[in-house]
Amino acid sequence: MVPRSEPPESDGGTMIEPEREKHSLLLDELTTFQVRELIVGGWHDVIVPLGATEQHGPALPLLVDNEHGLQTAIRAARLLGKTLVGPVVTLGYSQEHTAFAGTVSVSKATLAGMLHDIAESHARTGFRMVYFWIAHGGNHAVLQDILPQLELKWPGCYVTGLRDLAGYVSTTWNRIPVEKGIPLSISGSHAGEFETSMMLAARPDLVRMDSAEAGNVAPFDAIVEKVMQEGIDRVSPNGVLGDQRAGDARRGEFYLNTLAEYLVNEVKQARERVAQRSR
16 A cells, blocks of 8 residues: 555656655645745645546445546656645546446536636645646546636636646556556456556555456447446446456556656646746
């Protein structure tokens, strides 16, 4: 198990050699006085993971998106330096999963309002950049709709986030499992090997591998329309797209580190945009 504020271990593949901080990287684990001191000391950026509370099949808990969003954000923040991780937005737009017990979905309007208020709060605190990190694909469209309103709404604070979801998925979720010898039909697009492996690396105490199952292993492009219009239960009775049984903790650590590196590059590009605006 990787505690919330502890540095990740290397998996022998992607190497992460973080410098240990004297304080947590998680905003909600700090006191208000610590936050103020850090901002004065140049900690100007905050990453906000956008997760969801939704079904992930028989082996995985409802918090999968929240956990891998948090884990990748912590790793990225440590590599970036002088970056904090804001509280995870644990509820998202998950309408396609509502046939399954435990799923909590908010409306697009509610989510947009939450993003506005979260950004406003961080801007008021004094952060110069707020980066919304997509850990649940269902939140992406809402983020894209509202970002133009938020980007420069608060003087001195640039609000941004993951824009190219397709590019992110194609270079990470759809690439790195194959490089590790796992077919996309097994790694899956939801609750398959990919997410099972990440959870085995991050929170093995919450994974029920004795209950792991295969689900629909068809290409996501072939079923996505039906999933979004009728619900994932219409294509996968157990809610899995992929195969949970292939999950592996060592691969999961590699996956988490690779996603974190993608996020690092994203935030660095956003920092450059901030620098250009201030010139």
